Amino acid sequence: MSEQQTTGAANTVLGTGGLIFNEPLLWEKGKKGRMGMSVPQSDVPAATLDATLEGTEVDFPDLSEVDVVRHYTRLSQWNFGVDSGMYPLGSCTMKYNPKTNERQAATPAIALAHPMLEEGLSQGTLRLLYELQEFLATITGLDAVSLQPAAGAHGELTGMLIFHAYHEHKGHQRHKILIPDTAHGTNPASAALCGYKAVAVKSGPDGMLDPELVASLMDEDTAGIMLTNPNTLGLFEERVREIAEIVHAKGGLVYGDGANMNAVMGVMDAKKCGVDVLHLNLHKTFSTPHGGGGPGAGPVCVTKELEPFLPVPRAVRKGDSYQLEENLPLSVGRVHAFHGNFGVLVKAYSYILTMGAEGLKRASQLAVLNANYIKEQLKDVLHLPYDRPCMHECVFSDQNQQAEKISTLDMAKRLIDYGYHPPTIYFPLVVHGAMMIEPTESECKEDIDQFIATLRTIVQEAKEQPDLLHEAPQRTKVRRLDEVQAARCPCLVGLPSAEDK
Numbered sequence: 001m002s003e004q005q006t007t008g009a010a011n012t013v014l015g016t017g018g019l020i021f022n023e024p025l026l027w028e029k030g031k032k033g034r035m036g037m038s039v040p041q042s043d044v045p046a047a048t049l050d051a052t053l054e055g056t057e058v059d060f061p062d063l064s065e066v067d068v069v070r071h072y073t074r075l076s077q078w079n080f081g082v083d084s085g086m087y088p089l090g091s092c093t094m095k096y097n098p099k100t101n102e103r104q105a106a107t108p109a110i111a112l113a114h115p116m117l118e119e120g121l122s123q124g125t126l127r128l129l130y131e132l133q134e135f136l137a138t139i140t141g142l143d144a145v146s147l148q149p150a151a152g153a154h155g156e157l158t159g160m161l162i163f164h165a166y167h168e169h170k171g172h173q174r175h176k177i178l179i180p181d182t183a184h185g186t187n188p189a190s191a192a193l194c195g196y197k198a199v200a201v202k203s204g205p206d207g208m209l210d211p212e213l214v215a216s217l218m219d220e221d222t223a224g225i226m227l228t229n230p231n232t233l234g235l236f237e238e239r240v241r242e243i244a245e246i247v248h249a250k251g252g253l254v255y256g257d258g259a260n261m262n263a264v265m266g267v268m269d270a271k272k273c274g275v276d277v278l279h280l281n282l283h284k285t286f287s288t289p290h291g292g293g294g295p296g297a298g299p300v301c302v303t304k305e306l307e308p309f310l311p312v313p314r315a316v317r318k319g320d321s322y323q324l325e326e327n328l329p330l331s332v333g334r335v336h337a338f339h340g341n342f343g344v345l346v347k348a349y350s351y352i353l354t355m356g357a358e359g360l361k362r363a364s365q366l367a368v369l370n371a372n373y374i375k376e377q378l379k380d381v382l383h384l385p386y387d388r389p390c391m392h393e394c395v396f397s398d399q400n401q402q403a404e405k406i407s408t409l410d411m412a413k414r415l416i417d418y419g420y421h422p423p424t425i426y427f428p429l430v431v432h433g434a435m436m437i438e439p440t441e442s443e444c445k446e447d448i449d450q451f452i453a454t455l456r457t458i459v460q461e462a463k464e465q466p467d468l469l470h471e472a473p474q475r476t477k478v479r480r481l482d483e484v485q486a487a488r489c490p491c492l493v494g495l496p497s498a499e500d501k
């Protein structure tokens, strides 16, 4: 096959390739005597090194400034982030994070404030924490907030500890928890960590949870239900209030996984939906870059009734001053050092203030519009298992491509050749061969149209040149990886060059 055939008409689309450099380790690259600076001639007599250091070989490579700058710049180009292009990874809300929020978090007065500084000297940071709690309460409709949890799953665990403390306080511990098959995978893990036995609830043919099924499973040994809304099919649980009533009637609590809040800011009131505890993913919805495993924040929001169980210390306002309250006897205790991941909290605070209430609502509306647009533009070529209005993401499958023996994995890998980060694949588990696309609000119509056109091209290639998909990606640093091997035995000392392949 010619170069043109193997790569497709790539010059007209994103990802034209040709600029992916090989790069050795700094130790392989260094050459004795190179230097990153010009040192003036010495005008003092030479002296021997400290005797304790003598004879110790220091293994540092000698490199010039440009060697080092190119090294790290090339490494950064092997990566792909929201700042490089569209990253429609479903359930992860990989939206653009405005740089002003980074700038606010890096302000020296904020970034250098020591968490052990006494209260009188920390009024600004305490006020920020307090006001962020208030903002998040307003956004969710709930009454009280802890900012400590460091991630979504950590928020879930905190929520389960609150369930546990609540039932303990009521004098009757329970042992089970209902978790729909459309909940996020972290939910059963968090419940299990807290000692609860997860009881699976099957979603209906429309992707919705059926209140009657919940009623048949809910009993007085069940602590409550953990549901994700919008659920992992990108659908809003329409009967959430009925479900909450059923759970409450049997003395249980309702946990709402609010990691998908990007779809419903200013639209959904969690308390009115009957939710007692809900976590937010600030690193998804409220402007912290994520995906590389950096710090996040998963604040937990609760009803008035559950407020006494929140982690301590809590930022509170007493008259004109802000304080940390430690003495809450029913609290589940501390779940993070100091105040949680403070830098992430500052970014969320800055994001909320710069967007305003109307701006946040508009962001959610556009996130939903973009996902529905993609769904409608692709459903004639990709199988859409749940053909109904979606929220922030839409879920397709590879059913239409099965005749050509093309899988979701092949299409995802081919998208890389065209310059896109692939969507989430094979999740949620309720859809066989799932491809879950979350465009977010930050992509403009032209970019979304180009993404749609690219996926349509890939569907066409599947019919006409299936090898292009089976062999994808071709235009990347490494080709298709053995994913099990890559996860179990990661090669951290360097990558094979193209010739080794």
Ligand SMILES: *Cc1c(COP(=O)(O)O)cnc(C)c1O
Pocket (backbone or CB within 6 Å): 091, 092, 151, 152, 153, 154, 184, 186, 228, 257, 258, 259, 260, 281, 296, 298
């Ligand atoms: C991302 C996500 C989580 C987990 O959040 P982490 O911060 O990765 O722990 C939980 N639930 C849902 C619905 C999510 O989308």
